[in-house]
Amino acid sequence: MKRFVPTIVAFVLFASLLLYTQFFEKKESPLQEVPVYSFNEKTIDEFSLSDGERKVVIKKDGIDWKLVEPEERAERAADPEQVQWFLRDFASFKARAKLADSVDSLEKYGLDHPSLIVTLKTEKGEVKELRFGAKTPVGGNLYMKEGETLYTAPVYLLQIHQPDVLRFVKKIPESQPQ
Secondary structure (H helix, E strand, C coil): CHHHHHHHHHHHHHHHHHHHHHHHCCCCCCCCCEEEEECCHHHEEEEEEECCCCEEEEEEECCEEEEEECHHHCCCEECHHHHHHHHHHHCEEEECEEEECCCCCCHHHCCCCCCEEEEEEECCCCEEEEEEEEECCCCCEEEEEECCEEEEEECHHHHHCCCCHHHHECCCCCCCCC
């Protein structure tokens, strides 16, 4: 029995250290995303993208989607695949990090002249507006404001979600020669 005492003591010490690290040394991952809001994609009735110069507004029309703005493309059918791709990114939005509960200076974060504004409206009239500003000094992120709260968001959102109307116009397949 005496020869097992060191093994038992070592096991007890190991278990104690393991429990200590699990309960007292737990730190949140710096890359953990922060939920900003969450909508069911099916409840979104209208959305828009704007960069200050261009604006695209798309509204649900029954089960289809139609362009509302720009006026020269109004009432054209919107591409359902592009709409769904957009809604997947923005219906349940998670930011990289929450920086502050209120923004002290819009200019400081490039939010006085945002590089992109995304607005979502639901069937119930709820509205969410995301304003994307300047790039952060490090980390490949953008400053983003929703309501009064300041967040960081991935820069790729700005790169792939521009208010390009041609992206959302439903493509009419060319007829095949007979």
